Amino acid sequence: MSIETISLSGRKKVVSNKEMTFWERMYLIAIVKGLLITIKHLFSRKVTIQYPEQVREMSPVYRGQHQLKRDELGRENCTACGLCALSCPAEAITMKAEERKADEKHLYREEKYASIYEINMLRCIFCGLCEEACPKDAIYLTNSKVLVPSSYEREDFIFGKDKLVMPLDVAMKNAQLKNAN
Amino acid sequence: MDSTIIIEKSVIILVVFAITMLMAMYSTLAERKVAAWLQDRIGPNRAGKGGLLQPLADGLKLFSKEEFEPDTPNRFLFFVGPAVAMSTALMASAVIPWGDRLHLFGRDIILQAADIDVALLYVFGVISVGVYGIMIGGWASNNKFSLIGAIRAASQMVSYEVAMGLSIIALLMMTGTLSLREISAQQPGMHWNVFYQPLSFLIFLICAFAETNRTPFDLAECETELIGGYHTEYSSMKMGFYLFAEYANMFISSTILAVLFFGGYNYPGMAWAVENWGINLANVIGIAVLFVKICGFIFFYMWVRWTIPRFRYDQLMHLGWRILIPLSIINIIITGIVILRAEIAVYLGF
Numbered sequence: 001m002s003i004e005t006i007s008l009s010g011r012k013k014v015v016s017n018k019e020m021t022f023w024e025r026m027y028l029i030a031i032v033k034g035l036l037i038t039i040k041h042l043f044s045r046k047v048t049i050q051y052p053e054q055v056r057e058m059s060p061v062y063r064g065q066h067q068l069k070r071d072e073l074g075r076e077n078c079t080a081c082g083l084c085a086l087s088c089p090a091e092a093i094t095m096k097a098e099e100r101k102a103d104e105k106h107l108y109r110e111e112k113y114a115s116i117y118e119i120n121m122l123r124c125i126f127c128g129l130c131e132e133a134c135p136k137d138a139i140y141l142t143n144s145k146v147l148v149p150s151s152y153e154r155e156d157f158i159f160g161k162d163k164l165v166m167p168l169d170v171a172m173k174n175a176q177l178k179n180a181n
Numbered sequence: 182m183d184s185t186i187i188i189e190k191s192v193i194i195l196v197v198f199a200i201t202m203l204m205a206m207y208s209t210l211a212e213r214k215v216a217a218w219l220q221d222r223i224g225p226n227r228a229g230k231g232g233l234l235q236p237l238a239d240g241l242k243l244f245s246k247e248e249f250e251p252d253t254p255n256r257f258l259f260f261v262g263p264a265v266a267m268s269t270a271l272m273a274s275a276v277i278p279w280g281d282r283l284h285l286f287g288r289d290i291i292l293q294a295a296d297i298d299v300a301l302l303y304v305f306g307v308i309s310v311g312v313y314g315i316m317i318g319g320w321a322s323n324n325k326f327s328l329i330g331a332i333r334a335a336s337q338m339v340s341y342e343v344a345m346g347l348s349i350i351a352l353l354m355m356t357g358t359l360s361l362r363e364i365s366a367q368q369p370g371m372h373w374n375v376f377y378q379p380l381s382f383l384i385f386l387i388c389a390f391a392e393t394n395r396t397p398f399d400l401a402e403c404e405t406e407l408i409g410g411y412h413t414e415y416s417s418m419k420m421g422f423y424l425f426a427e428y429a430n431m432f433i434s435s436t437i438l439a440v441l442f443f444g445g446y447n448y449p450g451m452a453w454a455v456e457n458w459g460i461n462l463a464n465v466i467g468i469a470v471l472f473v474k475i476c477g478f479i480f481f482y483m484w485v486r487w488t489i490p491r492f493r494y495d496q497l498m499h500l501g502w503r504i505l506i507p508l509s510i511i512n513i514i515i516t517g518i519v520i521l522r523a524e525i526a527v528y529l530g531f
Contacts (some may be wrong), residue, residue, distance in 0.1 A: 031489060038219045038488040048223040 063126045063141035065148070066119055068164045070171035071109055072178055077138035078117065079110035084130035084139055092123035093130060110136070117164060121148040121157040185288070194275070194294045201274045205428040206236040208479060212428075215483040243421035251323050251414045258321035263415065263422035266314025270429035273307045276300035277436050278362045280446045280468040284460050292468065293362060300361040301353075304437060305346065308392060311430065312338045315394075315401060318423065319411035330410035333494065334401030337391055340501040341398075345388035347509035351381045351516040352441060361437075365445035369452065375442040380512045382442045384505050389434040391501070394427060396486040400494055435478035439471060446471045 006012075023029055049056050069077050080097035098115035100108045107113075126147070130139050148157065210225065210232060217224025225232040253259055277300075280292035297303060312335050319331020352374060356364050368374055375382045391398040402410030412423045439445060446467035454463035492500070518525065 034488045035484060038484060041221055042215075042218045044221055046218075046223050047221050048217075050223075050226075 058143060062143050063128050063131075064144040065142055065146060066124075066130070066159070066164055067140050067142050067166050068117065068161065069138055069140055070166050070168070072171075072175035073106070074168055074171045074175070075107060075109040076113060076165060077109055077136045078114050079112050079136050079138070080114035080117070081112075081135065083133040083135060087129045087133035088124075089127060089129060090123040090125050092120045092125075094118050094120075114161070117161050119159045119164065121159055122154070189290055190294060193290075193292065197274050197277075197279070197294055198271065201271055201429055201432060204432045204475075204479075205270075205425055206240070208428040208431060209239060209424070210235045211479065212483050212486075215480065216487050219484070219487045240421070243418045246417040248419075249416040253321055253323035253414075255321035255323070258317050259414075260419070262314055262318030262321055263419045263426070264314075265317060266311055266426040267422045267429070269307050269311040269314060270426040270433065273304050273433045274436070276303050276361055277433075277440060278365050278445060279471060280464045281366075282460070283464055291362075292464070296360065296362050299359050301349065301359045301364075301441075304361075304433075305342070305349075308430070308433070309338065309342055311426070314423075314426065315411050318415065322411070322414035324414050326407045326409075327411050327413045330401050330403070330407045330413070333403075333407075334394060334411055337394075337398065337400060337497060337501075340498060341388045341391035341505075344384060344501055344505035344509055345392065347506060347513065348381045348384035348388065349441075351509070351512045352378050354513070354516050354520060361440050361445075365440055365447065368444040368447050370447060370449050371444070373442060373444040373447075378442070378512075378516070380508065381516075382438075384509050384512070385442070386438065387500075387505060389438060390482070390485070391497070393430045393434050393482075395431065395482055397489040397492050398497060399491060400497060403491065431479060431482055432475065435475045435482070436471075438478050439474035443474050445474075 071077055080095050082095060082097075085091075085093040085095060094116075095114045095118070096116040097112050100111050100113055104113075126141060128141050131141050151157065213235070214224040214232070216222075225235045228234040228238040250256070250259060275294040276297055278291075278293045278296070283290045283292060315334045315338075316331050319327040319329075319334070322328070352364075353359065355374070355377060356367055358364060358367075364374075390396075394401050401407075402412070404410075407413070412420055415423060446464070448467065448470040451463060451467060454466060
């Protein structure tokens, strides 16, 4: 089978430059056909979603803003291995690792942690590869409705740990829920 | 002239003015609604029930928007432009026969602001003055894109005016009058001119699209090449006037189409209705029928707008000069032969 005859969609057509016939050049028939097509849509079902009253359901694979998770004791999961940054196709993630001090055991789960963890939201494409690459279950893309708040400053789009890390009280609540179950 | 006729005509003029404005206003809503429906959407439905107050909201917005004008040496002309466009659009409604006659207070009231013998010429004249509104606006904007848009609109209107005038000649040969009232009266029942002059109707329809600057001939406002077109520099209600004038023009040309080719206020069984229901009721129905026809044409304008893409400028000129004008001349010749067929047969010795 030669490459010219392959048609994956089965709708392959050879381009022809044949002269139009008289009636085709009149366009009137084509215009009437077009008008009939549009008038059909006048009576078809409307697809409008009336926004404030009706909210479109999010896709089950929707990926919203990132969150750096804590474990049930409120310790940060991230060990700053850099796999997320490595897997990021947009190169949006940067981080700086630091060694955990003895008195910080309650803050970080592993001996190494990310002292700086930044995601450039102007670059991020929300593909979720960071989430897949993470061996420590530290980074997740949440299904929050807010993706990136608008701003006039470019600096505001670089999200540091202050915006990414899961708030402590949320982690505590999660842990309590888990214990109750 | 007694005073009652002045009162009578004033009332008719006021009513016609109000109706034209109302139709233009609600055409804006209808355009958005039809556009939405043809694209499987719902359209504006927030202001009022089903969006009925949307034109008022739009007007309020346009009135309260910031008035912005370019640094132009033709400040006066800049203000005159939209006014000319608007007033010419409204003037054409003066000679349109909205109905036959009503018998009220013991006198016959002719439902027409002015029954003049050259009504059709008057309409053509007034509508072609509308191009001044566009041209002045584009010129006074002191912006080359506006000027190009205005020139395009002007040359398009001039070109299509020729074909339009020629297409009407065949109709005039048949009816033998320029008075719109006469032409209406000559089409009782279903004897509409469209059945006798289909080609003339088609040419006139195409030219009407071009004259009102509607898609597919809205080359005066071509965003890709001309930013906005001749009204690029206009803002707030001055811009609104141009848009409004377009809708008023659409209403007027729909009316002309209905009167010339679709029998105006005539409907099948009108003579029977006059005999049995009285002249008043029959004519009120006639007015309603005329408005149904007008609304049909307005809908057709919108339907076409959301179906056919915009023509290229050379295609437009090609269509106007090399197709429509020869076609209308051929139509005139055929009409002439048909009218004079008896004489020709005698001449040829049949």
